[in-house]
Amino acid sequence: MITEIERIEALEAAKKLVASLSDESESSRSEANRVQSLKTANDVIRSLERPEDGLLKFAYSPTVWMAIRSCVHLDAFKIISEKETVSAGEIASLTGADETLIRRLLRVLTSYGYVAEKGDGVYAANKWTRHMDNRLTQGMIKFIYDLALPPTAVAPELFKETGFKNPVDPEAGTFQKAFNTKMPIFPWMALPENKDHWDAANTFFEGDRGSRPSWVTWFPIKEKLLSGSIDDQAPLLVDIAGGRGHDLMEFLDQFPDETGRFVLQDQPQVLDSATTLPAKVEKRPINFFKESPVEGAKVYFMKFIIHDYADPDCFTILRNVTASMKKGYSKLVINDFILPDTGCPILSAEWDLMMMVLLSAMERTETQWKSLLSAAGLTIEGMYQAPGDGQGIIVASL
Ligand SMILES: C[S@@+](CC[C@H](N)C(=O)[O-])C[C@H]1O[C@@H](n2cnc3c(N)ncnc32)[C@H](O)[C@@H]1O
Structure with missing residues (x-):
């Protein structure tokens, strides 16, 4: 039976939710409002859910992840997405898996609403199923399941062994403990025997912002970065460690008339796998620990690099970047989370721990960004929070 306190708390949260969704003004359709409404919806759930059940559901949730990873192995999301309805028996005969296993895996996914249930052992796709059939999502699922779960599992043990020190050594963290290596994750993934992990990681990076809006859609790029005289001979934008160039392509889609040189820099094998770049993008290999990026650009862009x-190590990278920057002209643009000191959104708080278990690294608060960048000899011109709970923008110069 629901208690009076539970009823009142849920009702209050539900009233707030209805009020924010009933508001027809422009701001009610903003990303910030969507994220706030989602938080309120979670408050409704938390007031109705009891800690005994909530904690058990949470404790057992790795089984959901296991079912998702197994269905990716079987290509089950594609099979379900391609037909109006499909039975467990059909999936079994198409994949060679046991029908009972299919039913058990899909039972947890239908209970979460990730696959629609149309009858006893009959399934259909919904927006979650189709999302899990996407190439970029599958890169994320493979990368996070295969490479982040083992380090997460051993983290409490490592904390105990090290007297609960915050892990900061990229060669002796949870990743190394879980995979019995002394190598940091990026060189480890570059080993020939890890090429499937490497491909999953780079596929994940192509889309790892989730649904959060790209900086090109909300940051006043022209006003803050491209005003004043521009040197036509120097690059306009250099994406340092830009993966397969997805952020550069978004920039060019948003500003198709922008002339100038656009440069993508990353490890050679990543650049080789960047096969869909427009002709105007130059590829330049770099090892950012050892080399500086191309010189004198107007904008040096780094997304999800410093948080690694x-x-x-950030000082080494930033020293190499600042060596290429032209005083009074070049700007460094960092596109990473800027964590609030209190009230941190769930996703960026989780992202921080992901950085810890994979890389002994971290997401940074505003204060941490200021001290890092000023110690690296940079002046912060502005820090801008993304709409909703996305990654912010930090603009810095020499
Ligand atoms: C987390 S990903 C970010 C990719 C891209 N900026 C994005 O936000 O999607 C980190 C990138 O750093 C690159 N990287 C790792 N070590 C590097 C190194 N020593 N020199 C150059 N790039 C490196 C990886 O290849 C990868 O593309």
Whole structure:
């Protein structure tokens, strides 16, 4: 039976939710409002859910992840997405898996609403199923399941062994403990025997912002970065460690008339796998620990790079970047989370721990960004929070 307190708390949260969704103004359709409404919807759930059940559901949730990963192995999301309805027996005969296993895996996914249930052992796709049939999503599922779960599992043990020190050593963290290696994750993934992990990771990076809006859609790029005289001979935008060039392509889609040189830099094998770049993008290999990016660009862009490292490695990278920057002209644009000191959104708080278990690295608060960048000899011109719970933008210069 629902208690009076539970009823009142749920009702209050539900009233707030209805009020925010009933508001027809422009701001009610903003990303910030969507994220706030989602938080309120979670408050409704938390007031109705009891800690005894909530904690058990949470404790057992790795089984959901296991079912998702297994269905990716079987290509079951594609099979379900391609037909109006499909039975467990059909999936079994198409994949060679046991029908009972299919039913058990899909039972947890239908209970979560990730696959629609149309009868006893009959399934249909919904928006979640189709999302899990997407190439980029599958890169994420493979990368996070295969490479982040083992380090997460051993993390409490490592904390205990190290006297609960915050992990900052990229060669002696949870990843190394879980995979019995001394190598940091990026060189480890570059080993020939890890090529499937490497491909999953780079596929994940192509879409790892989730649904959060790209900086090109909300940041006043022209006003803050491209005003004043531009040197036509120098690159306009250099994406340092830009993966397969997805962010550069978004920039060019948003500003198709922008002339100038556009440069994508990353490890050579990543650049080789960037096969859909427009002709105007130059590819330049780099090892950002050892080399500086191309010189004198107007904008050096780094997304999800600094968050991959603890401060000492960041200083090495930033020293190489600042060596190429032209004083009074070049700007460094960092597109990473800027964590609030209190009230951190769930996703960026989780992202921080993901950086910890994979890389002994971290997401940074505004204060941490300021001290890192000023110690690297940079002046922060502005810090801008993304709409909703996305990654912010930090603009810095020499
Ligand atoms: C987390 S991904 C970010 C990719 C892209 N900026 C994005 O946001 O999608 C990190 C990138 O750093 C690159 N990287 C790792 N170590 C590197 C190194 N020593 N030199 C150059 N790039 C490196 C990886 O290949 C990868 O593309």
